[in-house]
Amino acid sequence: MPLLTRRTLLTTSALAGGYAVGLGVAARFGVAAPIEPKILRAQKTEAKLSDAGTTQNVLTYGDAGMPPTLRMRKGEPFAARLVNALDEPTTIHWHGLRIVNGMDGVPFLTQPYVNAGESFDYTFTPPDGGTYWYHPHCNTLTQMGHGLTGLIIVEDPADPSFDGEVALNLRDWRLGKDGQFIAQYLPKNAGKSGTFGTVRTANWAGEPQYDAPAGGLVRLRICVTDVTRIYRLVVEGADATVIAIDGNPVPERFALGELLIGPGQRLDLAVRMPDGEGAIATLRDTRGTTQKAIATLRAVGASLKRDLRDLAPLAANPVPKADLSTAQRIPVSLSATAETVSVDSICGSLGYSFWAINKVPWPGDTPDPMAPLAEFKLGKSYILQVENLTPHVHPIHLHGMSFTVLSSSTRKVMPQVTDTYLINADEKVELAFVADNLGDWAFHCHIIEHQKTGMTAYVRVT
Numbered sequence: 001m002p003l004l005t006r007r008t009l010l011t012t013s014a015l016a017g018g019y020a021v022g023l024g025v026a027a028r029f030g031v032a033a034p035i036e037p038k039i040l041r042a043q044k045t046e047a048k049l050s051d052a053g054t055t056q057n058v059l060t061y062g063d064a065g066m067p068p069t070l071r072m073r074k075g076e077p078f079a080a081r082l083v084n085a086l087d088e089p090t091t092i093h094w095h096g097l098r099i100v101n102g103m104d105g106v107p108f109l110t111q112p113y114v115n116a117g118e119s120f121d122y123t124f125t126p127p128d129g130g131t132y133w134y135h136p137h138c139n140t141l142t143q144m145g146h147g148l149t150g151l152i153i154v155e156d157p158a159d160p161s162f163d164g165e166v167a168l169n170l171r172d173w174r175l176g177k178d179g180q181f182i183a184q185y186l187p188k189n190a191g192k193s194g195t196f197g198t199v200r201t202a203n204w205a206g207e208p209q210y211d212a213p214a215g216g217l218v219r220l221r222i223c224v225t226d227v228t229r230i231y232r233l234v235v236e237g238a239d240a241t242v243i244a245i246d247g248n249p250v251p252e253r254f255a256l257g258e259l260l261i262g263p264g265q266r267l268d269l270a271v272r273m274p275d276g277e278g279a280i281a282t283l284r285d286t287r288g289t290t291q292k293a294i295a296t297l298r299a300v301g302a303s304l305k306r307d308l309r310d311l312a313p314l315a316a317n318p319v320p321k322a323d324l325s326t327a328q329r330i331p332v333s334l335s336a337t338a339e340t341v342s343v344d345s346i347c348g349s350l351g352y353s354f355w356a357i358n359k360v361p362w363p364g365d366t367p368d369p370m371a372p373l374a375e376f377k378l379g380k381s382y383i384l385q386v387e388n389l390t391p392h393v394h395p396i397h398l399h400g401m402s403f404t405v406l407s408s409s410t411r412k413v414m415p416q417v418t419d420t421y422l423i424n425a426d427e428k429v430e431l432a433f434v435a436d437n438l439g440d441w442a443f444h445c446h447i448i449e450h451q452k453t454g455m456t457a458y459v460r461v462t
């Protein structure tokens with residue numbers, strides 16, 4: 001069985017490879033002593049997530065509460081030790097960070113399982129500033145669904161300064177009336193837009209409020225870590241402008257309104273707080289039938305009288321620009337499938353197939369299920385022509401490399417640099433990138449039920 005071969009191969013090669021990667025990073029940045037790793041202990045906890053009382057079997061990194069928001073610095077080495085105190089295998093994927101393949105956290109593809117009781121040292125240097133996040137890549141519907149989603153802020157000293165900063169981890173929980181977990185998904189939803197949570201939170205709270213300087217400029221970092229929900233956000237009671245999407249500065253700032261933000265995506269807003277002490281700005285989700293206030297900011301102190309127009313641009317990230325004159329075009333289709341294959345997938349299967357990439361319900365009944373979706377040559381430019389043939393929206397995520405949105409068949413688009421792009425029903429988009437990162441990289445829908453039922457492939461850079 002190809003999967004077993006591959007798994008065996010990775011387990012043995014990773015033992016030798018782990019040292020090589022560690023040394024490589026140390027040598028490249030001239031680090032004499034290893035940096036003290038941030039300990040991320042994956043374990044069970046309990047939390048008050050709803051009015052129904054304390055929820056048991058919540059998972060987090062650390063002892064209590066939400067996984068810590070990790071602070072890194074652009075271009076400086078970072079180290080974390082995952083300690084697995086769960087009773088099943090896990091890993092950590094650093095969503096959106098363009099780091100070496102061996103640190104990417106995808107079992108079977110980039111590293112072996114970190115089994116219960118084991119630990120794994122991640123060391124890497126984030127090349128880009130911005131808002132990112134981390135999560136397991138094993139049994140993800142359950143592990144992420146139960147709490148293992150945390151934020152990453154990569155500080156860029158070249159960014160303009162703000163008067164305040166608030167980071168929001170947006171996610172739902174599947175809880176029953178007694179406040180305890182219910183089935184994480186229903187198969188009939190996995191074949192549609194996914195199974196939604198019953199309790200909606202920001203930073204594990206119903207509607208948290210944060211103080212911010214009156215008349216000041218606040219950087220609001222929003223990250224959708226939910227496994228299913230797509231948001232349409234607005235700010236009421238204050239002026240706000242979009243300054244970055246998915247960690248990268250937007251080519252042109254714009255006001256919120258129509259923009260959808262899907263699972264895996266991040267949105268950085270500059271909010272100009274109201275002048276009056278005690279005035280409230282509300283972040284609201286206006287998508288669907290159940291609008292919800294997500295969080296509020298309360299103005300405190302005398303007005304700083306700042307002006308959004310004075311805000312200098314964010315520092316750009318060193319993402320290479322694709323050479324469009326030589327770029328090879330790679331057609332990718334997203335479709336539904338009627339086939340049901342029940343096989344182990346790259347990181348755990350739900351036992352159903354509803355979706356396919358290039359007609360393959362991944363990893364599917366092809367002669368060689370583990371062949372990559374596409375192979376790229378290091379340093380060459382490519383354009384993914386992704387066509388969504390389904391009636392649902394899919395947030396498509398590429399590991400290891402960021403791409404630029406070139407065009408859409410249905411709307412005007414900005415040349416946004418991103419790692420996760422929401423592709424509408426019946427839309428065809430062109431995404432350009434330089435294959436500048438060696439290795440096998442996952443490519444999947446970030447609605448986890450879709451990811452787990454056929455919509456996960458991987459690409460190879462050699």
Ligand code: C2O
Pocket residue numbers: 093095135137264397399442444446
């Ligand atoms: Cu956010 Cu493959 O992951």
Ligand code: CU
Pocket residue numbers: 393394395445446447450451455
């Ligand atoms: Cu999807």
